[in-house]
Amino acid sequence: MTATTTQQALGERAGGVAERLSARPRRFLPPRLGRRYERRFALVAFLVPSLVYVGLFVAYPLYRDIVISFQNYGFSALAAGHGPFVGLANYRQMLNDGTTIRAIANTVVFTLASVAAQFVIGFAMAVYLNRQFAGSAFLRRIILVPWVMPLVVTGTIFSLIFASTNGLANEVLHGIGLVHKPIGWLTSGDLAVLSIVVTNVWAGIPFNAILLFSGLQDVPPEQLEAASVDGASPWQRFTRVTVPMMRPVIMIVLMLGVVYTLKVFDIVIVLTNGGPANESQLMSSWAYTQAFSDFQLGTGTAVANILLVFSLLCGVVYVLLSRGDNTGRARR
Template structure:
């Protein structure tokens, strides 16, 4: 009796799981795991399984019929061959690369400039900074709708303003010309990414001790010099986090591109997902090419 008590008593003061084979210890371990098991099951079902399923479907001939019959013959690497040799493959890859690189450069540069600007003391600084988060919090498809209206060729405010100021003579086809559409989509994505970049970089800047700048100023390092020899080295960890997350988020963006340019892709997407699923999962991660 006393021994069992001691062995169950022990884990209370010690967070490590109890050792030993007593039933009490085993129950204790079970209770602890019970806290995390729902999450493990959920992640396995809603993240693990879909990834596995996508991989296996990539090797199958999955058609609309497969949904009814449940039959999807194995075709080996055929789907991958189709995708890689497909006429759209290089375009998609190039567009994805341009989209990602353009977005990252744009949102990081502008985000850094704004973070540096707000890293000084002036009235309303905090209020302005938190309002800057708004584009990040809005539903993507809502922001996309506004941008579609702003960029509208005939009556969008951007073209009206540009023409009013005499900068362009004819309305610019922002969303209908393939090259410009890529530029427009990158621009909108940069706008979406700035708040996130600012808030993380600002946090990083705030963590750099003031004394470093004071010491630097004594040695004549101010302005640009101070940025490169004090700010940048101390910010490096935050910068890598921002860039990694930026790439991850950018590769995941679908709403913006679909909303801005993909009006007629929607029937394909919604009515018959099978046409899409014959494509290996890897290709669906890449941003669709604006037509």
């Protein structure tokens, strides 16, 4: 179906709905108000539920979040429901705090490393699962297990694996003679961040693998065959045919990966609680610590809003990239 025919079809369908709605005007309003009002009423009636939802659960919390970030919102303000306006003081205080800078750096490293590793491993698994072999269907199903497991459970399991004392990782490494004294996976700042990345990668691989697997199934076999007749090697077929064909799926997987990873919170809280000495704080856990351990909702929301800006930037990048994608297609 070409673009024009799709649009026509959609137009007809939309027109059809409108016609059907306007075909029985007397049900909604008295006849004197006429057909125009009837249509407008129908439009409003359809819009209201989503507007109410967005208003109540997205716009209002966001508005409160922004307002609180400009207030001195501590214990007393929580009890009263509002705090004194302090301008940009919360943002200034947070950006002058070493822990915030460390949390921002950790978040960037954590997000890039997690998304890259999840994507590469997930893609490899998708390619592997895309072949038909005995048990491939079964494998495709059980691969989802880490994804359906609550992150708190994942975090708890990995905290047992990475425990410096009698942890599984150290026992194995010691058993095969790779290390002679226990590694402080969760007791040294940098290693703690690495441990959080590893845990998150493990939890995120299935999501990448399954989405990319479904993308792989949409790659037309004729094109791969044609490429192979033209003498392309398997690697060339992958990079020159499969990957370009899958560009939209890859974009979505990476975009969702970044957004999901930016907001990861449970794993850090369970594994390290942001420690030792706040060295493994991510922006999400640091915002939480400020707001609900230190009861400084003003500074907590300031950190959360910086994170929000990060997420928005990713969204903008995605929109720009996907536009480029469309024009590229149109040209082809």
